Amino acid sequence: MTSKSSLNADLHCHSVVSDGTLTPEQLAERAYSNGVRLWALTDHDELGGQERARAAASSLGMDYLSGVEISVTWMGQTIHIVGLGIDAAHAGILEGLRRTREGRGNRAQQMAEQLLKAGIPGAYEGALHFAGNHELISRTHFARFLVEQGVCRDTDQVFKNYLVEDKPGYVPHLWATLDDAVAWIKGAGGVAVIAHPGRYKLSAMQMDELYKHFKEIGGMAIEVITGSHSPNQYQTYGKIAQHYGFLASRGSDFHDPEESYIDLGALPHLPDHLTPVWSLFH
Numbered sequence: 542m543t544s545k546s547s548l549n550a551d552l553h554c555h556s557v558v559s560d561g562t563l564t565p566e567q568l569a570e571r572a573y574s575n576g577v578r579l580w581a582l583t584d585h586d587e588l589g590g591q592e593r594a595r596a597a598a599s600s601l602g603m604d605y606l607s608g609v610e611i612s613v614t615w616m617g618q619t620i621h622i623v624g625l626g627i628d629a630a631h632a633g634i635l636e637g638l639r640r641t642r643e644g645r646g647n648r649a650q651q652m653a654e655q656l657l658k659a660g661i662p663g664a665y666e667g668a669l670h671f672a673g674n675h676e677l678i679s680r681t682h683f684a685r686f687l688v689e690q691g692v693c694r695d696t697d698q699v700f701k702n703y704l705v706e707d708k709p710g711y712v713p714h715l716w717a718t719l720d721d722a723v724a725w726i727k728g729a730g731g732v733a734v735i736a737h738p739g740r741y742k743l744s745a746m747q748m749d750e751l752y753k754h755f756k757e758i759g760g761m762a763i764e765v766i767t768g769s770h771s772p773n774q775y776q777t778y779g780k781i782a783q784h785y786g787f788l789a790s791r792g793s794d795f796h797d798p799e800e801s802y803i804d805l806g807a808l809p810h811l812p813d814h815l816t817p818v819w820s821l822f823h
């Protein structure tokens with residue numbers, strides 16, 4: 542594996558094991574044919590797809606890092622921490638993720654009750670029908686149900702009018718703590734990465750505190766080039782990586798061929814002056 546910034550690495554995407562629509566094998570093939578040469582599947586709060594993803598990558602001759610995207614509550618907001626290069630059979634992270642998934646069923650029932658009051662019946666069963674993994678029922682599955690029902694044109698419209706704060710179907714939820722998530726990743730021998738930092742509704746001061754605290758507890762990297770960032774944000778978070786001494790990561794956050802703006806492997810390369818997170822793994 543090369544540690545060059547120009548390596549086509551895609552270290553963030555989702556399969557049917559969380560809220561993606563392709564299997565680990567389909568993702569591996571799509572990634573490889575799009576030119577990806579280092580890949581990680583990072584399902585939400587779940588390692589159930591790792592063996593399949595690694596096997597599929599290996600049969601294509603594509604380097605692979607085990608991955609996960611952990612849901613975390615930080616200062617009252619949901620943030621996501623990606624773990625890369627973890628031992629996917631490590632008991633500590635498996636137990637931590639199991640606990641993180643636990644509240645999803647109950648939350649989904651409450652979301653459905655709210656939607657019913659808003660005149661949309663059958664959302665729990667409807668969302669569950671889209672969930673490849675019933676332990677991982679997510680807002681994305683509700684979004685697909687609302688599109689199927691003709692309530693919204695596409696999932697983008699859903700996340701503007703439903704399932705978000707102050708809109709029908711939003712249920713606040715307490716996820717893992719930042720300290721626990723980073724400890725599970727490190728305990729499993731992996732590297733913790735702040736996912737899509739440009740997406741959080743945190744003030745500059747809160748973000749500064751997040752970076753400092755994350756670094757203090759052993760977090761090492763942030764996503765710079767991601768499907769969730771605009772080209773302007775590539776610059777902003779490249780500078781943040783340099784300023785705080787973080788390694789830089791790159792990942793499409795691909796979920797589905799129609800829903801996702803950016804295909805696997807189709808992002809710009811990491812800028813030369815940043816140190817890629819994969820330099821730790823060569």
Ligand code: AMP
Nearest residue numbers: 560585612678679680681696697700796
């Ligand atoms: P959950 O973990 O159940 O809260 O669901 C979070 C998932 O919903 C994310 O991983 C995305 O896949 C999707 N999502 C959240 N916000 C948006 C948005 N604004 N546009 C599209 N998808 C979103």
Ligand code: MN
Nearest residue numbers: 555560681796
């Ligand atoms: Mn998702």
Ligand code: MN
Nearest residue numbers: 610621736737
């Ligand atoms: Mn995310």
Ligand code: MN
Nearest residue numbers: 553555610794
């Ligand atoms: Mn993601």
